[in-house]
Amino acid sequence: LLIATLGATQAVAADSQATLESLKNKALNDDLSYQIVESLTTEVGARLVGTPAEKRSVEWAVNKMKSLGFDKVWVEESEAQLWQRGDLSASIASPFAHPVAALALGNSVGTQGKTLTAEVVEFADLAALQAAPEGSLEGKIAFVAYKMARHKDGHGYGEAVGARVVGASEAAKKGAVAFIMRSVGTDTNRFAHTGVSRYADGVKKIPAVAISNPDADLLQNTLKRGKPVSFSLTMSASGPTGKTTTIANVIGEVTGASKAAELVTLGAHLDSWDVGTGAIDDGIGVGITLAAGHYISQLQPRPARTLRVILFAAEEIGLYGAKDYVQKHQDEMSQHVIGAEWDFGNGAIYELEPGINEAALPAMREFAESLAPLGVSMANSNTAKGQSDMSALGEAGQPAVNFNPDGSDYFDYHHTRNDTLDKVDKQALKTNTAIYTMFGFFATSTSTDFRPRPAS
Amino acid sequence: LLIATLGATQAVAADSQATLESLKNKALNDDLSYQIVESLTTEVGARLVGTPAEKRSVEWAVNKMKSLGFDKVWVEESEAQLWQRGDLSASIASPFAHPVAALALGNSVGTQGKTLTAEVVEFADLAALQAAPEGSLEGKIAFVAYKMARHKDGHGYGEAVGARVVGASEAAKKGAVAFIMRSVGTDTNRFAHTGVSRYADGVKKIPAVAISNPDADLLQNTLKRGKPVSFSLTMSASGPTGKTTTIANVIGEVTGASKAAELVTLGAHLDSWDVGTGAIDDGIGVGITLAAGHYISQLQPRPARTLRVILFAAEEIGLYGAKDYVQKHQDEMSQHVIGAEWDFGNGAIYELEPGINEAALPAMREFAESLAPLGVSMANSNTAKGQSDMSALGEAGQPAVNFNPDGSDYFDYHHTRNDTLDKVDKQALKTNTAIYTMFGFFATSTSTDFRPRPAS
Numbered sequence: 008l009l010i011a012t013l014g015a016t017q018a019v020a021a022d023s024q025a026t027l028e029s030l031k032n033k034a035l036n037d038d039l040s041y042q043i044v045e046s047l048t049t050e051v052g053a054r055l056v057g058t059p060a061e062k063r064s065v066e067w068a069v070n071k072m073k074s075l076g077f078d079k080v081w082v083e084e085s086e087a088q089l090w091q092r093g094d095l096s097a098s099i100a101s102p103f104a105h106p107v108a109a110l111a112l113g114n115s116v117g118t119q120g121k122t123l124t125a126e127v128v129e130f131a132d133l134a135a136l137q138a139a140p141e142g143s144l145e146g147k148i149a150f151v152a153y154k155m156a157r158h159k160d161g162h163g164y165g166e167a168v169g170a171r172v173v174g175a176s177e178a179a180k181k182g183a184v185a186f187i188m189r190s191v192g193t194d195t196n197r198f199a200h201t202g203v204s205r206y207a208d209g210v211k212k213i214p215a216v217a218i219s220n221p222d223a224d225l226l227q228n229t230l231k232r233g234k235p236v237s238f239s240l241t242m243s244a245s246g247p248t249g250k251t252t253t254i255a256n257v258i259g260e261v262t263g264a265s266k267a268a269e270l271v272t273l274g275a276h277l278d279s280w281d282v283g284t285g286a287i288d289d290g291i292g293v294g295i296t297l298a299a300g301h302y303i304s305q306l307q308p309r310p311a312r313t314l315r316v317i318l319f320a321a322e323e324i325g326l327y328g329a330k331d332y333v334q335k336h337q338d339e340m341s342q343h344v345i346g347a348e349w350d351f352g353n354g355a356i357y358e359l360e361p362g363i364n365e366a367a368l369p370a371m372r373e374f375a376e377s378l379a380p381l382g383v384s385m386a387n388s389n390t391a392k393g394q395s396d397m398s399a400l401g402e403a404g405q406p407a408v409n410f411n412p413d414g415s416d417y418f419d420y421h422h423t424r425n426d427t428l429d430k431v432d433k434q435a436l437k438t439n440t441a442i443y444t445m446f447g448f449f450a451t452s453t454s455t456d457f458r459p460r461p462a463s
Numbered sequence: 464l465l466i467a468t469l470g471a472t473q474a475v476a477a478d479s480q481a482t483l484e485s486l487k488n489k490a491l492n493d494d495l496s497y498q499i500v501e502s503l504t505t506e507v508g509a510r511l512v513g514t515p516a517e518k519r520s521v522e523w524a525v526n527k528m529k530s531l532g533f534d535k536v537w538v539e540e541s542e543a544q545l546w547q548r549g550d551l552s553a554s555i556a557s558p559f560a561h562p563v564a565a566l567a568l569g570n571s572v573g574t575q576g577k578t579l580t581a582e583v584v585e586f587a588d589l590a591a592l593q594a595a596p597e598g599s600l601e602g603k604i605a606f607v608a609y610k611m612a613r614h615k616d617g618h619g620y621g622e623a624v625g626a627r628v629v630g631a632s633e634a635a636k637k638g639a640v641a642f643i644m645r646s647v648g649t650d651t652n653r654f655a656h657t658g659v660s661r662y663a664d665g666v667k668k669i670p671a672v673a674i675s676n677p678d679a680d681l682l683q684n685t686l687k688r689g690k691p692v693s694f695s696l697t698m699s700a701s702g703p704t705g706k707t708t709t710i711a712n713v714i715g716e717v718t719g720a721s722k723a724a725e726l727v728t729l730g731a732h733l734d735s736w737d738v739g740t741g742a743i744d745d746g747i748g749v750g751i752t753l754a755a756g757h758y759i760s761q762l763q764p765r766p767a768r769t770l771r772v773i774l775f776a777a778e779e780i781g782l783y784g785a786k787d788y789v790q791k792h793q794d795e796m797s798q799h800v801i802g803a804e805w806d807f808g809n810g811a812i813y814e815l816e817p818g819i820n821e822a823a824l825p826a827m828r829e830f831a832e833s834l835a836p837l838g839v840s841m842a843n844s845n846t847a848k849g850q851s852d853m854s855a856l857g858e859a860g861q862p863a864v865n866f867n868p869d870g871s872d873y874f875d876y877h878h879t880r881n882d883t884l885d886k887v888d889k890q891a892l893k894t895n896t897a898i899y900t901m902f903g904f905f906a907t908s909t910s911t912d913f914r915p916r917p918a919s
């Protein structure tokens with residue numbers, strides 16, 4: 008019995024339990040993370056890579072970290088590809104004229120000052136487009152009508168996003184002059200979801216456009232009538248310019264008391280798409296990780312390890328900031344004990360999913376017990392690499408924890424103009440902030456090591 | 464007992480009960496009204512007064528009525544004021560720049576080719592604006608932040624819409640150069656709700672603009688910081704041009720078998736705002752009333768009275784079609800036995816509210832019994848004048864029934880780009896179509912007269 012008790016208190020000692028409890032109550036009874044999201048979305052707003060607002064967001068983040076009591080705050084600059092959205096106007100041209108709510112996909116080229124009008128050919132999904140005979144889309148516009156499914160864990164996104172990433176090149180291979188698709192999203196709002204696309208090497212670059220769910224319905228209903236349907240696009244998106252723009256990860260540390268070289272990382276991305284104010288994606292992550300850092304910075308004594316909060320640059324256009332971080336911190340990667348990102352919106356966390364040394368699982372399980380009253384249970388799997396940016400650090404060897412939320416409504420707002428402050432669920436945000444704060448404290452203070460991460 | 468039984472069967476005889484039952488089952492097991500909405504929104508779409516699509520909608524309606532078996536179909540033309548939306552771009556200019564989702568209100572003037580930038584002064588509601596001292600808004604933009612409340616009967620609209628109608632002139636009286644307001648709507652989508660506004664005589668006409676709920680939040684949060692906030696508007700809305708445009712009520716009749724001169728009217732409006740496809744407002748009304756007319760046209764023998772379905776023109780910009788109808792049919796108004804309009808969206812009807820001769824209330828109550836299985840009860844009041852257009856006929860003496868639905872979500876979609884086919888609740892539409900069909904049959908076949916309507 009004595010041994011069992013000792014074993015159980017090894018990971019989370021009694022005084023640590025008290026601190027966990029007090030941090031939890033602090034976060035649950037405070038609205039710091041919400042105030043941070045309010046500040047970022049009001050004082051900066053949309054912050055697409057390459058825009059003046061993105062530069063302002065870096066300044067905002069440095070100032071915010073300093074005011075929140077981080078010991079060290081710095082910026083790490085690198086370069087990312089520049090893309091500019093320009094203007095877009097889209098319409099069903101015939102047989103019945105309708106304006107269409109549409110957005111250029113990231114990286115898309117435009118229509119070179121002209122209006123492109125062509126007949127639409129509908130495909131049920133990406134696979135159907137890929138199965139079309141060579142040359143069969145000569146002079147046509149390919150339309151993928153696939154509708155993303157709503158799931159708690161958001162896996163409908165994975166099923167739908169392939170068309171967004173590679174659809175334009177797949178269509179161009181068959182001769183298409185443009186690619187349009189039903190937005191990757193679960194809402195029924197008449198506006199489109201943007202997101203990144205990629206052109207395959209050696210394939211003609213054609214315009215890549217998402218249309219809103221209601222407009223996709225309208226287009227399908229029009230096509231159902233069996234007569235040719237033509238669609239018009241006028242857009243000035245820049246395409247891949249070859250130019251780059253300076254981006255910046257913003258990093259803040261709460262220095263550890265006794266093992267300062269050992270790093271626990273909390274991450275979020277600072278950039279956003281240009282159409283909303285980036286509240287849900289990923290203002291919430293910024294709010295949670297900065298608030299967690301603040302609460303932990305107030306502790307006396309400080310935890311043993313250093314807590315490093317990383318606000319990554321240019322996640323939306325391809326994890327540029329995360330990749331740069333891994334490159335710049337290669338020599339230090341082995342000191343990354345564990346990390347967690349928040350980039351999954353608004354929902355209450357229900358699961359802690361580890362990706363850590365097996366020997367550390369009992370300690371993590373014991374910590375997870377302290378989250379049970381907040382509705383969190385621990386997954387049986389041990390394969391987490393970290394959300395979004397943190398997956399790049401995971402691939403570089405960092406052990407990780409994924410906190411999985413109810414993502415049922417995440418793709419209602421994702422990459423749309425509706426990603427605004429009012430969508431933030433204040434109660435879930437408090438709870439999730441408490442969870443990240445508790446995790447940050449546990450991981451920096453426990454004697455357990457989480458390294459090395461399991462082989463994948 | 465015998466007398467009571469006779470009394471009870473006077474209004475709705477046994478064979479009529481059977482017909483009511485069969486019409487109900489027909490409508491509940493059919494999707495004709497939905498198919499009509501699909502056809503109108505797909506083949507015509509948005510149909511703002513003065514646009515080519517509005518002309519096409521008239522042609523569409525005539526053809527649809529003919530194909531649905533109406534005995535007589537005709538068009539009655541008149542004139543309405545022309546207003547053109549033009550383009551609009553709005554933004555918070557400083558201290559933090561944000562694009563703003565906004566729409567010109569109907570009738571609004573533009574900014575005469577210039578960009579208007581001025582400081583914003585916030586008011587909690589219209590009354591607060593009206594209480595501002597003379598001259599206190601010189602060179603400023605007045606912003607009414609009032610947020611419409613959500614209610615089952617939609618009465619929050621009445622509390623909010625005053626600012627939309629008279630706000631611009633009230634602001635101009637104090638010296639303001641523009642008027643902006645939080646949209647009259649219950650949603651949190653980042654797009655604005657349009658709707659009609661009116662300039663007071665002798666007051667300077669200034670731009671009148673609705674902004675989305677999230678943008679109103681953003682503007683309020685910016686103003687809260689206590690520093691001057693400037694707002695920019697560039698818009699080419701025409702204002703009241705003095706020009707008129709031809710509009711047309713489309714009317715179809717199912718001729719009565721024995722009392723053809725006596726008219727039962729079902730109404731809806733054919734026009735819509737330009738931002739959605741007018742599915743909810745008022746495609747549904749078109750679908751319900753045309754389907755009801757079709758089902759009744761199939762009856763053998765025909766009911767005694769004539770059923771007249773009126774698709775009114777130019778409701779959105781001020782009941783022009785309804786007013787013209789009353790004028791053109793003055794001599795015939797006394798033959799209007801009773802009428803009902805549908806212009807209240809998507810929700811299930813829960814109440815029949817009469818506005819009829821008191822002596823006819825028992826008959827109406829007996830008819831209402833047949834709607835009870837559909838969830839409809841009869842109101843105790845007897846003051847209904849008819850929804851929207853039908854209120855003009857009510858004021859001209861026509862007895863009326865209002866069918867009141869659950870309007871909780873109506874103002875989520877009302878006058879927005881989100882008013883599209885996918886928002887139609889197919890099940891509620893079937894039920895509401897059944898109710899209107901049953902009402903149309905009851906009112907054309909009963910020996911009860913509903914005239915004269917009660918004095919108001």
Ligand SMILES: [Zn+2]
Pocket residue numbers: 276288289322350395
């Ligand atoms: Zn993200």
Ligand SMILES: [Zn+2]
Pocket residue numbers: 288323422
């Ligand atoms: Zn994103």
Ligand SMILES: [Zn+2]
Pocket residue numbers: 732744745778806851
């Ligand atoms: Zn209406």
Ligand SMILES: [Zn+2]
Pocket residue numbers: 744779878
């Ligand atoms: Zn309306």
